[in-house]
Amino acid sequence: MLRTEEMLLNVGPQHPSTHGVFRLVIKIEGEIIKEATPVIGYLHRGTEKLAENLQYTQIIPYTDRMDYLAAMTNNYVLCHAVETMANITVPDRAEYLRVITMELGRIASHLVWWGTYLLDLGATSPFLYAFREREMIINLLNELCGARLTFNYMRVGGVKWDAPDGWLEKVAEFIPYMREQLHGYHQLVTGNEIFLNRVKGVGTYTREEAIAYSLSGANLRCTGVKRDLRKDEPYSIYNRFSFGVPTREAGDAWSRYECRMEEIEESLKILEQAVAQFPSDGPILAKVPKIIKPPKGEAFIRIESPRGEIGCYIASDGKKEPYRLKFRRPSFYNLQILPKLLEGENMANLIAILGAIDIVLGEVDG
């Protein structure tokens, strides 16, 4: 007798396109996905629990390991939360250094996304081009803080290291170079008919769904919601720069792609202004006691990371360690919509949809 059977397939945790140790159990009929169940936690390290036994400065290296593609924003969200609680004013020069490093990190993160997404879709070259540019950013950050990925650069009240001689000039040189390369990227990929066919109309959701699922970042902006915390709730010194918030209406993988590519350009604009306005001298670290003891109370700070809204909640009982620390990790929230999007799609679209969400497993698993 002829009949078809549903097949249970484990995609991951070892799979080339799950971007780390993400596992997806899918029920498929032929190549059509009937049901998808994400399984996470393979990279769980218990950052939040560990933090309860650490002094505030000691927690900073742990944040590097959450979203390891844009560690600067993680550094910042923790420091900013503590600063808010302890009422510390950060010197101007430190704020500029923070913004420059965060925006460089944002560009690097989007570049990794761009390269790996195209790799997922079967194109090998963009990955290498993207990593060439990312390497330059990493070298810049390396020069600043001696690490390529886990920077541990920011401190409560400022930053650890001042910019070495000639560093700002190098950043300034990088901006036009990156613009030129971006043009090349668009030439290679953006107009490609096969690529457009793969991403247009794939993984579509509406504005209401995006809000209901608590999506943020490009995943939200692709549905037409103009929400960027750098603009809406300006933190640090973002209100001193003029930049746009790219949005699209369609809510598909293609609009997410377009948003991210434009975000790189906007970040370059911020960098340009930040380098031009950079204060010639001044302290890079506020006068902060050796052991920071924020007053009793709680604070929640959220900022715009490359992946969305990253938040940090601190409950302090006045000791040198936090009573409770909680991160709102955007990748984790953005991933929630995945099972819904995958229903009825095929294997090839699974990769296109998962890739377009832009997750970092270190952040999903905490």
Next chain:
Amino acid sequence: MMQELLQSAPSWTKVGIFFGLAVLFLFVVLGFVTFAILSERKIMGFMQMRIGPNQVGGSWGLLQTVADVLKLLLKEDTIPKKADRPLYILAPVLAFAPAFMVLATLPFTNQFQFADIGVGLLYYIAISGITTIGVVTAGWASNNKYSLMGGMRAAAQMISYEVPLVMSLVGVVLLAGSLNLREIVAAQEDIWFIFLQPVGFIVFFIAAIAELNRVPFDLPEAESELVAGFHVEYSGFRWAFFMLAEYVYMFAMAALTTLLFLGGWHSLPFLDFIPGAVSFALKFSVVIYVLIWIRVSFPRLRADQLMEFAWKVLLPIALANIFLTALLKELF
């Protein structure tokens, strides 16, 4: 030359010569595979701003592929417990034997051809279809879900692309008035068929890439989706056989493109002094380069889009091309 050997009175010497030539040719093909892989890696490296192999065999990495093959031969031959053992062993053979069989009919120069059969083109297409059976068998016998999906994709892809491939060639056959590859090349003495059949050439080239399972049509392997597709479970020399088949097909398909559309051993009119073999090799290398170039540039199509493209775009174009060719041939 071959024809005379085949048709003259049989003797052991002649069998020996024939055998010797076949072995020589086998070495040529294997040499091609070795250096095609190397040049693919080098050219891809150049296009992607990498260096490529540069350790084994001098700074050009000339012996890299040899070392890779040696390593593959030394690897443990694993067969999954739940695999269909006889089929699992048979599949690589099924995939690679036809790859060598098709080479017999290809005339590389005016003289050098093993079997000058009347329906050479048809023979090529028919035999090359067998490889897909090997791929499907491999996908099924591995008893792996990813392999199965890869195998099924390969089957669907072959059915979709064989049709426009054959249809695109009808124009060439109409113009040449023969299915014999030598006569097709002979008909291009004045003008190559790429100029008379531009539409046919484009359809043929796209379908040929799909036949070769190369980017952007590498769905049966689809590394990022199906891990490695039909050969997920294969390792060592069995895996090497699949790769060998793939590259021999690349050789055969590039040769066929040269023969059918680029005038085979004919040079351009003002470059008559170039020997046929060199002329053939040059055109052949250009085709290979374009294949590698395409691999570097494109993302992968989706399975359903691939079917749509084959049936709704390529096939109608190919059919229209046949009609137009027949009409023009009748009128002029």
